[in-house]
Amino acid sequence: MTTVLKGQAQVDFMPSALTGVLFSVALFLAGWEYALYGLAGTAVGTATAHLLGVERGRIAAGLEGFNACLVALGSAVLLGPDRPATVVVALVACVLVTVVTGAVARVLGTWALPTLTLPFCLTATGIALAAPGLPRVWPHGAEVAALPRPVGGGAAPDLTDLWHAFFANVGQIFFMPQWYVGLVFLVGIFAADRRAGALACVGSVTGTLTAWALGVPADQIASGVPGYNSVLVAMALCGVFLIADRWSLAYAVLGSAAATAATPALGSFFAPSGGHAFTWPFVLVTLLFLAAAPAFPRLRTPLPAPAPSDTHPDGAAAP
Template sequence: MGGGTKTDSGESMGDPAYLAPWNRLVERNVVARFFDIYFRGAGQVFFQNNPLTGLLFATGIAYGTIASGTIPVLYGFLIALFAATWTALLLDLDDASIRKGLFGFNAALVGVALPTFLAWNGILVGYILLGAVASVIVTLALTAVLGTWDGAPLTGPFVVTTWLLLLASYHFGLVGRLPSLGPPTLPAASPAVPAGLNALSFADGFFRGVAQVYFINDLFTGLIFLVAIFVNSRLSGAMAILGSFLGLFTALAFGADPAQVYQGLFGFNSVLTAIAIGSVFYTIGWRTTIITAFAAIATAVVAAGLSTALSPAGIPILTSAFVITTWAFLTAKKSLAPKHNEPVAESLFGRQDGS
């Protein structure tokens, strides 16, 4: 495959021991290797470099789209992830990055987002393919630019690519827009409405907050996603729980529209921020947990602000609140990262690789 350092085994990527038989098959069989890359790409949306986790995410997407009658979202996911994976292989990109699925996850999100906001037809399939390939190129560009500051593209390539495609759809008559997209409106203040809080609605919003990372508005999909994360990393799973809870709680505390809150629309960006800060980019420790909680709360506020700012353009915020907030915390990492911390989280949750 691509240039760069060859990854010879799953063990060298820090895979859990239970994947050893699968990894041996991957090294011998080119078809298995492709699907290994494919499902790792699906897993990387939540920072999980694990093909089983990615397969469970795909299962959750399939369940959620079938249950809600939005099967085109599943089709878009499968098509975009396939196209991006092949694009990375054909361009002979860095082999280690390909093996970890790092060129696939932004395309996977493009694939679920476009059918969420645009009508399904043959034109949209071409649009999805265009977006999937473009996301690989944008990933390379942002990686080069952000590398100067030791930053990571995160889901920035997905956000940029999808925003441009959605904005372009207003000029393309053959690209049909669904009611979920726009129309552009001037910002308006939300009235103070009682949240009607109860345990059932809170749990509903909590799990939907996890599912909405893939734009699936389904409680059971959120549960499947959480199980998938825990399969790979107990720490990441704990951070996902923290992020969804704090995003939901913050929105309710400030009086956001309960209908949007309980659909998980204020939780999914916070989920990604919490996983990124609490289990990927910062050193494990009690201080990092505090920073993670603050970042998750801040992300919910940023999401509300971006929703207001983007409403005149008629486009959704997608995962931009997560990207902006996490970039800010990565830039500030040198001054905020714990220097002498007790390995409390390590003993409680285990390492991120699931061991």
């Protein structure tokens, strides 16, 4: 069970069972079904990795479950948590994403780049594309996703919208828009690492302010949809894959703003399948910034390189 809890916590780079417990509490506040999907998905992904002979140190650290956790939750949100078909899709997808993880790691490892949540994005996007053509799976009947329309001006966010967004940005990483759920997730991050918690806050603020500056409507900002990728980018680029200092902090803020701007673009790109950006903005921006990092001497990667059993699933030392 400790391995499963760590796997759930690794969604936010935290190798902590306590954080996993708090994440489960947060999901339970959103709905007991989501807590169950999160834990079951992580368990299935972890068990699949074990059966396939993945190195035991990685499994024990919870490094093989976080993509499966997100796939299970994404299936529940997209297809409805109380449908038998959703359970089947989620279980199969959690097995599949473990295989996808191995393939992505081999490909990106050629350039010493991390896999991040790319396996989840590929699997979840596949589900979103296929589901509308599968009547036994798709819960929305003949409804077809509409192409995006131009966003109206809307009212500027007030103070309530802004502080709701601050917490909702963290919750939306797990597809949960409630600000109080995001608050518990943030407490879970701080419980494992105060620096990581502070960087999550930096990413959330950056995402909210960027969305505001770009004219995103207040209700969207408050929902956390424009800013959740910025939270992950900030944590990844300052402390996980790059040594935390003032230079990587500035780099992380720039990346967080870029991820916020990329979110509606990717939502439009995926409009035919419902406009689900998932964590594509985080993945693409982080990979781009990490690929560029060796060109900037002020940005330092953790050295010496850790042993494989001590690494984050993406090849960087776990914080």
